[in-house]
Amino acid sequence: MxxxxxxxxxxxxxxxxxxxxxxxxxxxxxxxxxxxxxxG
Amino acid sequence: xxTIAKDTHHDHEHKPTGLKRWFFSTNHKDIGTLYxxxxxxxxxxxxxxxxxxxxxxxxxxxxxxxxxFYNSMVTIHALVMIFGAVMPAGVGLANWMIPLMIGAPxxxxxxxxxxxxxxxxxxxALLLSTIFMQGxxxxxxxxxxxxxxxxxxxxxxxxxxxVHFLGISSIMGAINIIATVFNMRAxxxxxxxxxxxxxxxxxxxxxxxxxxxxxxxxxxxxxxxxYFATSFFSAAGGGDxxxxxxxxxxxxxxxxxxxxxxxxxxxxSIIPTFSRKPLFGYASMVYATASIAxxxxxxWAHHMFTVGLPIKGELFFMYATMLIAVPTGVKxxxxxxxxxxxxxxxxxPMLFAVGFVILFTIGGFSGLMxxxxxxxxxxxxxYFVVAHFHYVxxxxxxxxxxxxxxxxxxxxxGHMYDERLGKIHFWLSTITANIxxxxxxxxxxxxxxxxxxxxxxxxxxxxxxxxxxxxxxxxTQLLFVYIVIKCALGGKKAKAVSWxxxxxxxxxxxxxxxxxxxxxxxxIKKGMLENG
Numbered sequence: 169m170x171x172x173x174x175x176x177x178x179x180x181x182x183x184x185x186x187x188x189x190x191x192x193x194x195x196x197x198x199x200x201x202x203x204x205x206x207x208g
Numbered sequence: 209x210x211t212i213a214k215d216t217h218h219d220h221e222h223k224p225t226g227l228k229r230w231f232f233s234t235n236h237k238d239i240g241t242l243y244x245x246x247x248x249x250x251x252x253x254x255x256x257x258x259x260x261x262x263x264x265x266x267x268x269x270x271x272x273x274x275x276x277f278y279n280s281m282v283t284i285h286a287l288v289m290i291f292g293a294v295m296p297a298g299v300g301l302a303n304w305m306i307p308l309m310i311g312a313p314x315x316x317x318x319x320x321x322x323x324x325x326x327x328x329x330x331x332x333a334l335l336l337s338t339i340f341m342q343g344x345x346x347x348x349x350x351x352x353x354x355x356x357x358x359x360x361x362x363x364x365x366x367x368x369x370x371v372h373f374l375g376i377s378s379i380m381g382a383i384n385i386i387a388t389v390f391n392m393r394a395x396x397x398x399x400x401x402x403x404x405x406x407x408x409x410x411x412x413x414x415x416x417x418x419x420x421x422x423x424x425x426x427x428x429x430x431x432x433x434x435y436f437a438t439s440f441f442s443a444a445g446g447g448d449x450x451x452x453x454x455x456x457x458x459x460x461x462x463x464x465x466x467x468x469x470x471x472x473x474x475x476x477s478i479i480p481t482f483s484r485k486p487l488f489g490y491a492s493m494v495y496a497t498a499s500i501a502x503x504x505x506x507x508w509a510h511h512m513f514t515v516g517l518p519i520k521g522e523l524f525f526m527y528a529t530m531l532i533a534v535p536t537g538v539k540x541x542x543x544x545x546x547x548x549x550x551x552x553x554x555x556x557p558m559l560f561a562v563g564f565v566i567l568f569t570i571g572g573f574s575g576l577m578x579x580x581x582x583x584x585x586x587x588x589x590x591y592f593v594v595a596h597f598h599y600v601x602x603x604x605x606x607x608x609x610x611x612x613x614x615x616x617x618x619x620x621x622g623h624m625y626d627e628r629l630g631k632i633h634f635w636l637s638t639i640t641a642n643i644x645x646x647x648x649x650x651x652x653x654x655x656x657x658x659x660x661x662x663x664x665x666x667x668x669x670x671x672x673x674x675x676x677x678x679x680x681x682x683x684t685q686l687l688f689v690y691i692v693i694k695c696a697l698g699g700k701k702a703k704a705v706s707w708x709x710x711x712x713x714x715x716x717x718x719x720x721x722x723x724x725x726x727x728x729x730x731x732i733k734k735g736m737l738e739n740g
Contacts, residue, residue, distance in 0.1 A: 182316040182317055182392075185391060186383045186384070189417055190379070193417045193420070193421050194421070196417075200455075204425075
C-alpha cells in the first residue's frame with residue numbers, strides 16, 4: 169500500500185496533468201473558433 | 209507472479225453492490241465493462257439502421273422508407289457506429305486493460321472516468337431522439353456539410369449538442385489515459401517497455417485532444433450560422449461552405465486513426481501470444497504509430513479532391529497520403545515477421561487478428577487508390593468509398609475489437625468461452641462481411657453514388673448480394689452476444705495465464721481479475737514484457 173503522503177502527491181500530479189491537457193484542448197477549441205470569428 | 213496474485217486478496221476486496229456499483233463506480237474494471245456493454249448495444253442500434261439501409265437497397269426503386277428517412281438512417285448509422293460503438297469499445301478496453309498492463313491500481317482520475325462514461329448515454333439519447341422529431345433526424349450525412357445540414361429541422365441543435373457531449377466525453381477519457389500511463393506506471397516499467405496496446409492508446413489520446421476540439425469548433429460555428437446570424441459557411445454572407453470541409457476533415461482524418469490505432473495495439477498484443485514469439489520490431493512499431501498519428505494531420509484534403517483545390521494543393525495532399533503507406537507497411541510487415549516461423553495456433557482471437565491484417569490491408573489498398581487525385585475524381589462519392597471505409601472500420605477496427613474481447617474474456621469473466629462457437633462466429637463474420645462489402649467496390653467503379661435510396665437497374669445484382677451479406681452478418685453477431693453471455697455465466701475455469709504464449713502484467717493477476725489489483729506496484733521480472 170502506498171502511504172497517504174505519496175497518494176496525495178500522486179493525486180496532485182494527476183490533477184495538474186489533467187488541467188494542463190484540458191487547457192490544451194480548450195485552447196485548440198478557443199483559438200480555432202476565434203481565428204475564424206476574427207476573419208469572418 | 210503468485211505473490212502479486214495473493215496481494216490483491218486483502219480486505220480491500222469489498223465492492224459496492226446494486227445500482228450504486230454501476231452509477232457511481234470509480235473502478236476501472238466496472239467502468240470498462242459499462243463502456244463495453246454500451247458499445248455493444250450501440251453496435252446493434254447502428255446495425256439495425258444498417259439493416260434498414262440494406263433492405264431499402266435490396267432492389268431498385270423505393271421499397272420501405274422515404275428518401276428523407278433513408279438519409280437520416282445513413283447519417284445516424286455512421287454517428288452511432290463511430291462515436292457510440294467503435295470509440296467507446298476502444299475506451300472500454302483501455303479502461304479494463306491499461307491499468308492491468310502497466311501495473312496501476314486504477315485510472316489516474318477515477319471520478320472523471322465515471323463522468324466520461326455517463327455522458328455517453330445522455331448524448332445518444334439526444335441524438336437518437338431526433339428520429340422522432342418534426343422534420344426527422346439529421347439527414348445530411350455524418351460529415352454535416354453546410355449548407356445541406358442547415359436545412360435540418362428541430363433535430364439540428366440536438367445533433368450539435370450531442371456531438372459536443374461526445375467530444376467532451378472523449379477528451380476526458382483521453383486525459384485520463386495519458387495521466388494514467390505517465391503517472392501511474394509501475395516504477396520499473398519504462399515507456400519503451402510498455403505493451404504496444406498502451407502505446408497506441410497514448411498516441412490515440414493525444415490525437416483526441418488535438419482533433420476533437422476542432423470538430424467542436426466547427427459544429428459550434430454551424431450552430432451560430434443557423435441561429436445567431438453568423439456567416440462562417442454561408443457564401444451569401446461572405447463565408448465559404450468549403451471552409452467547413454477543411455475544418456471537418458482536419459478533425460476527420462485523425463479520427464480515422466483514433467479508430468484504427470487501438471486496433472493496431474490489440475493485434476500487436478494478440479499475434480505474439482499465438483505465435484509464441486516476441487513482437488518483431490517493437491521500437492519501429494512505436495515510431496510507426498507515432499508517424500501515422502503525426503501524418504494524419506497533413507492529409508485532410510484527400511477527402512475533398514473534387515471541390516476545386518489548386519493543383520499544387522492536390523499534389524501535396526496526394527503525396528502526403530501516399531507517405532502514410534510507409535509506416536502502415538512497417539506495421540503489416542512486423543506482424544507478418546512476428547508470425548514468421550512462430551509456433552502458431554489459431555484460436556478465435558488469433559483468427560480475428562489474422563483476419564484483421566488481411567482485410568484491413570485490402571481497405572488500406574483501396575484507400576491508396578482513393579488517395580490518387582486523378583483516380584479519386586472517378587471514385588469520389590461512389591460506393592467504392594463505402595466499400596473502402598467499411599473494410600477499414602468493420603473488417604479492420606471491429607474485427608480487432610472482437611479479437612480483443614475473445615482474448616481478454618477469460619481474464620474478465622474467469623471462464624473460457626466456447627472455442628467452437630467462437631470459430632464459427634469468426635468464419636461466418638468473415639464470409640458475410642466480404643459478401644456485404646466486396647461487391648460494393650464494383651458498384652462504385654461502375655458509378656453507383658453513395659447516400660441514395662434508389663439506383664439504376666444495372667446495379668441490382670451486386671446490391672442484392674450485398675444486402676444478403678448484410679443481413680447474414682447482422683444475424684451472425686447475435687451469436688457473438690450468445691457466446692459472451694454464455695462465457696460470463698459459466699464454463700471452463702480460466703487460469704491466470706489464460707493463453708500459453710501470453711506475457712505481460714495483466715496475466716499475473718488471477719482470472720477473473722479481482723476488483724482491486726496492483727495496490728502494491730508489481731515487480732517486473734525478466735521476460736515478463738518481452739511480447740511487446
